[in-house]
Amino acid sequence: MQVSTVGLDIAKNVFQVHGIDDHGRTVVRRKVRRDQLLKLFGALEPCLVGMEACATAHHWARELGALGHQVRLMPPAYVKAYVKRNKNDAADAEAICEAVTRPTMRFVPIKSVEAQSVLMLHRARHLLVRQRTAQASAMRAHLAEYGIVAAKGISRLRDLLPVLDEGAGMVPELARQTVLLIAQLIEALTIQIRKIDTELLRWHRTNPTSRRLETIPGVGFITATAMAATVRDARAFRSGRQFAAWLGLVPRQNSSGGKDRLGGISKMGDRYLRHLLVIGATAVVRYTRRKTTAISLWANRLLERKPARLVTVAVANKMARIIWAVMARDENYRAVPAAV
Numbered sequence: 001m002q003v004s005t006v007g008l009d010i011a012k013n014v015f016q017v018h019g020i021d022d023h024g025r026t027v028v029r030r031k032v033r034r035d036q037l038l039k040l041f042g043a044l045e046p047c048l049v050g051m052e053a054c055a056t057a058h059h060w061a062r063e064l065g066a067l068g069h070q071v072r073l074m075p076p077a078y079v080k081a082y083v084k085r086n087k088n089d090a091a092d093a094e095a096i097c098e099a100v101t102r103p104t105m106r107f108v109p110i111k112s113v114e115a116q117s118v119l120m121l122h123r124a125r126h127l128l129v130r131q132r133t134a135q136a137s138a139m140r141a142h143l144a145e146y147g148i149v150a151a152k153g154i155s156r157l158r159d160l161l162p163v164l165d166e167g168a169g170m171v172p173e174l175a176r177q178t179v180l181l182i183a184q185l186i187e188a189l190t191i192q193i194r195k196i197d198t199e200l201l202r203w204h205r206t207n208p209t210s211r212r213l214e215t216i217p218g219v220g221f222i223t224a225t226a227m228a229a230t231v232r233d234a235r236a237f238r239s240g241r242q243f244a245a246w247l248g249l250v251p252r253q254n255s256s257g258g259k260d261r262l263g264g265i266s267k268m269g270d271r272y273l274r275h276l277l278v279i280g281a282t283a284v285v286r287y288t289r290r291k292t293t294a295i296s297l298w299a300n301r302l303l304e305r306k307p308a309r310l311v312t313v314a315v316a317n318k319m320a321r322i323i324w325a326v327m328a329r330d331e332n333y334r335a336v337p338a339a340v
Contacts, residue, residue, distance in 0.1 A: 003027055005048045006041075006069075007097025009089050010060055018093035019047075029090065041067055050100025052076045052092075053108040061110045072100055073108040109232045118203055118229040122222075125196045126272065132189040139182045146171050157186065200225050212326050215333040217295070218280030218319055226276055227323060234328040240321030247274050249317040265313060274316070281316035295335075 002021050006028075009016040015037055019028035032040055037060075041049075046068040051057050053073040061071040074096070082095035099105055111119075136154055143149070148163055148170065150156045161183060164176055171179070204210045204221040213224035237243040244250055248269040251262035267274070285308065288296040295318065302311045326333055 003044055003047050005097055005101055006044075006050070007093045007095070007100065008049055008051050008060075009093040009096060010051060010054070010056060011089070014089075016089035016093040018090070018097045019044075020097060026094075029093075031089070038063060038067070041069060044069075046070070048072065048100060050074060050096045052079055052096060058111045058116060062113070065110070071110065073110060074099055074105060075108060078105060109236065111229075111232065115229040115232065118200070118225055121196050121200055122226050122229075122272065125193060125200075125222075128189050128193050128196070132186055132193070135182055135186050135189065139179060139186065142175065142179055142182075143171070146175070154186075154190075157183070197222075209327060209330075212330070212332050213323060216319065216322050216326060217333075217335070218277075218284040218315070219323070220280070223273075223276040223280055226273060227327070230270060230273060231327060234324050237324060237328075240324040243324035244317050244320040245269075247277065247320050249274060249277070249313065249320055277316040277319055278312060281312045281319055284315050284319075285312050 003019040004022045005020050007018040009018075013034050015032045015034065017028060017030055017032055017040070018026065021027050041064055047070070049064055049069045049071045051061065051071065051073055053075055057073055061073055064071050079092075079095055079099045082099045083091050084095070085091070132154065136157055139157060139160070140150065143160060148160060150160050161180075164171060164179060201221055204214070204225050207225070207228050210221070210224040210228040213219050213227055214221055219227075234243065237246065241250070245266070246269050248267045248271075249265055252264060252266040254261045254263065284295075285299055285303070288299045295315070298318075299311055299315055302314060306314075322333060
């Protein structure tokens with residue numbers, strides 16, 4: 001059985017395999033259970049294997065690559081166009097097999113075990129921060145029912161605990177015990193977030209790319225480590241504009257008939273990275289009036305005629321382009337002085 005290209009539709013337990021030979025004829029089309037997958041590919045001659053870049057895809061790409069196969073991952077949205085009619089596992093595997101051979105197809109770099117570990121820290125941190133925010137909002141809402149409020153910020157919640165002890169008559173004992181329970185949960189979540197920050201900072205200090213990214217205004221070690229772990233090779237993008245488009249920070253197009261129609265940002269790509277860049281850009285815009293660099297003067301001119309949130313996204317787009325340049329050239333960021 002001469003197999004040149006394989007489309008593999010991965011799942012939790014049952015995988016669908018679609019293989020073709022050099023002439024495009026289907027030579028294998030079968031379901032394979034998880035424990036038999038590596039045995040099947042171990043019996044095949046090295047060939048081109050295509051998969052969708054979804055859950056567990058990077059793991060299987062590393063495993064099949066170790067067997068000598070050339071593995072390529074593709075965004076699921078790009079594969080969907082090759083599904084002929086109804087969607088099922090066999091049709092998906094055939095579509096993957098067809099898409100992986102297209103010369104214009106874009107592929108996702110395979111992540112290493114280390115990069116996935118760092119991104120797992122980021123996902124866990126993001127989850128804990130959202131849980132802490134939910135608990136803090138609940139605590140504020142419960143105490144507001146008794147006329148007790150605190151200033152904005154997670155650190156200001158600690159100011160409410162002495163109020164509960166001093167004004168015992170203001171809050172019933174049952175409600176007081178409930179609020180103290182929520183406060184303990186918030187403190188436990190804060191400790192776990194600090195532990196993750198410590199691990200990310202330790203990895204950041206050992207990674208040259210992450211340290212270079214930290215030299216960019218608005219990029220801290222959280223954003224730097226996320227970028228360094230996600231983007232393995234910035235040279236895969238032709239330009240900073242393409243990198244910003246990959247992050248979803250460029251206008252969405254609905255052009256036709258030679259007329260350009262641009263809307264809001266496309267919001268396509270990695271939502272977490274875009275979230276970090278917008279947060280960093282917000283800090284840059286907030287303190288930009290104190291700076292005299294070219295980017296600060298550019299942002300100030302935008303603020304004179306545009307809303308602050310629009311300027312923030314524009315600065316995030318510019319930050320994405322700077323990040324691409326720093327990663328592609330392997331050099332630190334150098335601020336351009338403002339023209340006199």
